[in-house]
Amino acid sequence: MEPIRTHKGVVTPLNRANVDTDQIIPKQFLKRIERQGFGQFLFYHWRFDDDGIPRKDFVLNEDKYENSTILVAGDNFGCGSSREHAPWSLEDYGFKVIIAPSFADIFYNNCVKNGILPVELKEDEVETLLKKGAEQIYSITVDLENQSVRDDQGFEASFSIPGYHKEMLLNGWDDISITLTLEEKITQFEQGA
């Protein structure tokens, strides 16, 4: 997993609440046994019509968001199914940071495990980002170390993140190797149980 410290990128505004993981990656694409290659299926039915032609009215298909790496969305992002294919597809598509007023629990964890930084901002702050992102090619800087989001037009916001998640993302850690250093304690627990 690649560490993430500070990330500057263009915002894609997805102004919808309760975006569920069935929309992020529809079920017909869950049959692969690999982790890679899911980006092409991201938001599939929102992005493409029944003939596979990109829908002009969907935000990801607009030219100005072509190289975007930061997705900004409404409340309760990633609700529903536990499918990790959702963060895999976001990551493979090129998103490094997702900003929303709130995230579903399982999705949030799945992001952290895949080096995607989920940022919770206040509703009015997210609205500002959505608005600016819709009006222009809008770059912001997300600083994990200092837990802040800023642009060069005076916007500044801070966010909180559990310390352990922050450490994992800053260092790009594989938490299984950390847990295995505690193997003796796991064995002791099993013997006591």
Next chain:
Amino acid sequence: MAQPKTIVEKIWEQHQVHQEEGKPDLLYIDLHLIHEVTSPQAFEGLRMKGRTVRRPDRTFATMDHNVPTINQLVVNDPISKKQMETLKSNCDEFGIPLADITHPDQGIVHVIGPELGLTQPGKTIVCGDSHTSTHGAFGALAFGIGTSEVEHVLATQTLWQAPPKTLNVKVNGKLGTGVTAKDLILAIIGKYGVRFGTGYVIEYTGAAIRNLTMEERMTVCNMSIEAGARAGLITPDDTTFDYLRDRRHAPKGADFDRAVEEWRALATDEGAEYDATVEINADQVEPQVTWGTNPGMCIPISANVPDPASKEKPGEKDEISRALDYMGLEANQPISSVSVEHVFIGSCTNSRLGDLRKAAGVVRGKKVNPNVTALVVPGSKTVKAEAEKEGLDVIFKQAGFQWREAGCSMCLAMNDDVIPPGERCASTSNRNFEGRQGNGARTHLVSPEMAAAAAVEGRFVDVRTFTAQPVQS
């Protein structure tokens, strides 16, 4: 006297392997259920790092998401087939017990865990599936995880977890005749929304919950995730113990009695505090139907579809408009005026014997409306066999239902059971998201009884008035 504790706190404390300042707790996992869709990348991860499965004896696998329900041995989709073969070879390689497609125990993972007695009070249970919350019906702490966490549990039999907040959902009173556990959980989500449980473990309490059978409790806990809660549970009682007695993996004889003593001690102590509490009165719950594209968008059968114009917040207006547009409904339309082309009775929410009995009771001697294609998909091979012993299959088939093999089927349409674009389904499953049952498909979540009644009438109808009608020839 010791500090009073909730059942969640008790189970948590019994499973803490390691605690450290500034970190989540390392929690021991008693039972890890796996299936074909969310496990292949986890096994691949183990192989890449030269790791192994720590406790294959605490791991149990089945095939459910992809499996065909007409002839289970004919998998037409080569990618689904490969996924199922991959699960088999992974289980062979790591020595994990597997109820594969040919095995008499095969079924939906959340149906067979309880059925086999693998699910027990006080256990920590995880699975790469968000409906793992189902097992909370037994007083287990059970929650869905992602594939990286599946890999973590395979390698270490533990997970890093921050202690959850607790939410008491207290259900007073008694459910009326014809009103089911499904209506109750839909009404709760309809009232409080799809994110009120985020960050919490729900404990369902109150008289109405105590009166539910184990199968009904499973329906309630199953949909905790639709309220945003990763887990939802119910303190175990005699109903729980009676269900578990003599199950294959449950303790036997004196061991069972000792276990019951321990299980009773899990009950939330008098005076224990929750982080939040909500109350609902079961007497006021009516049969529910969802009208929109998330489970919180639901109304009683007597109500009309909402009007976006009546909402003040622009976000809410847009959300309702978009949902009505997707669902092909008009604002203020009575939900009972909506006709359906498909009926699906199945899924980890409502595919157990009790669900099938109740649905069969509604359709007995009646015929499925000629405009409706209706499917019954039992939750497991065991459920199917038991239902056939009782002749439920005959009742369904005579009414014009298709009687299928066990699997997840049309709940998420990963196999061939797909609703065509623009068509409408009364479904006993748990999610009415856009495209859930097929691209462009329109899903309405209901109870098994309401689904059965919709199959006969070809539209939504209040099952309470419906069953009172004389049997039609």
